[in-house]
Amino acid sequence: MTFPIKWDLESIFKGGSDSQEFTEFLRETDNRMNQWIQRRDEMTIEELVRAIESISPRLRQTGAFVSCLTAQNVKDKQALLLAEKVQEQQVKAQKLHLVLEEKVGQLDEEQFKQLLKVDAVKPSAFMLEKTRKLSEDKMSSEKEELAAKLAKDGYHAWGSVYNEAVGRMEIPFDEDGETKNLSAGQLHNRLGSTDRSVRERAFAASQAAWEEQSPLFTQTLNRLSGFRLxxxxxxxxxxxxxxxxxxxxxTEATLTTMWDTIIKNKPELYAYMDKKAELLGINQLALHDVGAPLPVGDDSKNHIPYAKACELIVKHFKRFSPKMADFAEMALRDGWVEAENRAGKRPGGFCTSFPVNQESRIFMTYDGSMSNVATLAHELGHAYHSWCLKDNEVQSQKQYPMSIAETASTFAEMIVADALVDEADSDDVKQMLIENKLSRSLAFFMNIHSRFLFETRFYEERKDGIVPTERLNELMVEAQKEAYGEKISSYDPYFWASKLHFHITGQPFYNFPYTFGYLFSMGIYARALKSEVSFEESYIALLQDSGSMTVEALAQKHLNVDLTKPDFWQEAIDVIIKDIRQFIKA
Structure with missing residues (x-):
C-alpha cells in the first residue's frame, strides 16, 4: 500500500491559496454572519444557539485551511492575507457569542433551568452552562466586543509576527563538509541525532540563531502577554x-494535585537520567542529550523510513483497536499527512480538523527518527479523536479542551511504543525503545514543568512592566534547573524564544495540557491493560463525551476517579516507574 508523504488539500478546497472555492466559502460564511449580526439584539436565545452551532464548523474549516497553507509554505504571502480574512470572521462571530453571553447572564436561576429543558437548546446545554459562567466573569458585552476587535491587530498580531519571523529563519549548519541553511524545524531534528557531536553543533547553532532573533521575540512575548494581562x-x-x-x-485543585504528585516522584526519574548518561558514555546529561536516542549496534535501526513507520503504526493500533487501525490506514493512505522533510515549512507538528468534510490534516517534518514515529502516532491520535465525534450533530460537543485532546494523542503514542518494545529482536534494541518511552516521560514531567514554571513567574513579573531579554533568559534557566532537579550540565536560556507555544495567543499556558493528557492517558492505558474485555468501545465512549463535560466529570463518569486526589495520578506514574526500573536493570 502507498502512503503519500505530502498531504492532499485539493480535496478540501481546490487551488491552494488562490482557491476560488475557498474565496466563495469565505464569502458565504460572511453573508450568513452579517445577516445574524444585523438582527442579533432581537434574536432569541434559541436562535442564537442555532446560529452559533451552524457557523462554528465553517469557521473551524476556514481556520484549519489557512493554518495548513501557512505551515506548508511560510513564504506564501497570499495565505497570510487569507489568514487576515479568517481572523476578521472570527471577530464577527465573537459578536454572536457576546450577545448570547449577555442574554443568558440576564436570566435568573429558575429561568435558566427552564431554558435547558427546551428541546431546541437541550443538546447545547453544556455550551450554555459555560456561556453563563463566562457572562459572570467578563466585562460588559460592549467592552468585550471592543477588546475582540482590538485583539486582531494587537494581541493576535504578535503571534502572527512571531510565526512569520520563525518561518523565515535560515540557520547555517555545517554538515557533511558543507554549510547548509536549515529551517528551525530541520535544525531541531538534528538535536535528535545519535551522534553527540551533531547534537552539540546543532545546539550551538540553535543558540546563536535564537540569540540573534531575541530582541524581536522579547517584544512579541512581552506585548502579547501585556495585552492579555x-x-x-x-x-x-x-x-x-x-x-x-x-x-x-x-479546576486549579486538579492541576496542583497533578504537579505535586509528579514532583514527589521525580527522584525516580533522576535514576533513569543517570543510567542514560552512563549508556551515552558521559558523566551527566546536557539539555541536548535529554531527548537523544540510545545508539544500537546497527545504526540503521535508528532510522525508520516513512512508509515503514506508517505500517508499524497501523499494525500496532490494530492490537488495541481495529477501528483505530482502520482509521489510521485510511488517513495515511488518503493523503491526510504532510510529512516531507523540506525547507520552507514551519517547525513543529499539529493536527487540525475540517468539520465540513469530516476529515483532518496532520502536519510534521519526518526525518526517520524514533521520535518522529512517536509524533506521527501522536497526531493520528488527535485525528482519531475528531473522527470518533464526526457523527455528533451538536457542533459544540465536538469542541473538546486541549487537555483531553492531548490525552487521545499520547494514548496513541503509548500503544505504538509498548508494541515496539514487545517486538524488539535484541536486548539493546529493547533497551533503546524503553528509553525512547521514558524520554517522553522526562519531557512531560520536566520540560513541560519548566515551561509552566517559567510562564507562571514571567506573568507575575510582566505585571510590573517589560521583562528584558536578559531576565527572560534568567527565568528560563531557573525554571529548567528546578524542573530537572539540577540533574543536567547545561541549559537553554533562549528556550522561551524558540518554543512556539509561548507565543500562541489562542491557548495561554499551552504547557500543562500536555502533561495532563499524558498522565490521564497513562491512567486509561493502565486500566485498558487490566481489562478482561475489549476496551475499545469504552475508550470511544470517553472520547465522545470529551466536549460535553469538565475533565473531572469525565474522569468520574468513565473511570470512577477523583482527579483532585493523588491516587489516580500515582497509579499512572507507577506505570512509568515500572519502565524505569526495567531500564536500569537491563
Whole structure:
C-alpha cells in the first residue's frame, strides 16, 4: 500500500491559496454572519444557539485551511492575507457569542433551568452552562466586543509576527563538509541525532540563531502577554491561570494535585537520567542529550523510513483497536499527512480538523527518527479523536479542551511504543525503545514543568512592566534547573524564544495540557491493560463525551476517579516507574 508523504488539500478546497472555492466559502460564511449580526439584539436565545452551532464548523474549516497553507509554505504571502480574512470572521462571530453571553447572564436561576429543558437548546446545554459562567466573569458585552476587535491587530498580531519571523529563519549548519541553511524545524531534528557531536553543533547553532532573533521575540512575548494581562485586569481576574484552566475545563485543585504528585516522584526519574548518561558514555546529561536516542549496534535501526513507520503504526493500533487501525490506514493512505522533510515549512507538528468534510490534516517534518514515529502516532491520535465525534450533530460537543485532546494523542503514542518494545529482536534494541518511552516521560514531567514554571513567574513579573531579554533568559534557566532537579550540565536560556507555544495567543499556558493528557492517558492505558474485555468501545465512549463535560466529570463518569486526589495520578506514574526500573536493570 502507498502512503503519500505530502498531504492532499485539493480535496478540501481546490487551488491552494488562490482557491476560488475557498474565496466563495469565505464569502458565504460572511453573508450568513452579517445577516445574524444585523438582527442579533432581537434574536432569541434559541436562535442564537442555532446560529452559533451552524457557523462554528465553517469557521473551524476556514481556520484549519489557512493554518495548513501557512505551515506548508511560510513564504506564501497570499495565505497570510487569507489568514487576515479568517481572523476578521472570527471577530464577527465573537459578536454572536457576546450577545448570547449577555442574554443568558440576564436570566435568573429558575429561568435558566427552564431554558435547558427546551428541546431546541437541550443538546447545547453544556455550551450554555459555560456561556453563563463566562457572562459572570467578563466585562460588559460592549467592552468585550471592543477588546475582540482590538485583539486582531494587537494581541493576535504578535503571534502572527512571531510565526512569520520563525518561518523565515535560515540557520547555517555545517554538515557533511558543507554549510547548509536549515529551517528551525530541520535544525531541531538534528538535536535528535545519535551522534553527540551533531547534537552539540546543532545546539550551538540553535543558540546563536535564537540569540540573534531575541530582541524581536522579547517584544512579541512581552506585548502579547501585556495585552492579555490588561484584559484580565479589566475583567477583574487576578490569577493568570484562570483563562487556561477555563479553556481546559479543569479546576486549579486538579492541576496542583497533578504537579505535586509528579514532583514527589521525580527522584525516580533522576535514576533513569543517570543510567542514560552512563549508556551515552558521559558523566551527566546536557539539555541536548535529554531527548537523544540510545545508539544500537546497527545504526540503521535508528532510522525508520516513512512508509515503514506508517505500517508499524497501523499494525500496532490494530492490537488495541481495529477501528483505530482502520482509521489510521485510511488517513495515511488518503493523503491526510504532510510529512516531507523540506525547507520552507514551519517547525513543529499539529493536527487540525475540517468539520465540513469530516476529515483532518496532520502536519510534521519526518526525518526517520524514533521520535518522529512517536509524533506521527501522536497526531493520528488527535485525528482519531475528531473522527470518533464526526457523527455528533451538536457542533459544540465536538469542541473538546486541549487537555483531553492531548490525552487521545499520547494514548496513541503509548500503544505504538509498548508494541515496539514487545517486538524488539535484541536486548539493546529493547533497551533503546524503553528509553525512547521514558524520554517522553522526562519531557512531560520536566520540560513541560519548566515551561509552566517559567510562564507562571514571567506573568507575575510582566505585571510590573517589560521583562528584558536578559531576565527572560534568567527565568528560563531557573525554571529548567528546578524542573530537572539540577540533574543536567547545561541549559537553554533562549528556550522561551524558540518554543512556539509561548507565543500562541489562542491557548495561554499551552504547557500543562500536555502533561495532563499524558498522565490521564497513562491512567486509561493502565486500566485498558487490566481489562478482561475489549476496551475499545469504552475508550470511544470517553472520547465522545470529551466536549460535553469538565475533565473531572469525565474522569468520574468513565473511570470512577477523583482527579483532585493523588491516587489516580500515582497509579499512572507507577506505570512509568515500572519502565524505569526495567531500564536500569537491563
Amino acid at each position: 490588561k484584559l484580565y485586569e479589566e475583567r477583574g481576574w487576578e490569577n493568570a491561570l484562570k483563562e487556561p484552566l477555563d479553556l481546559n475545563l479543569m
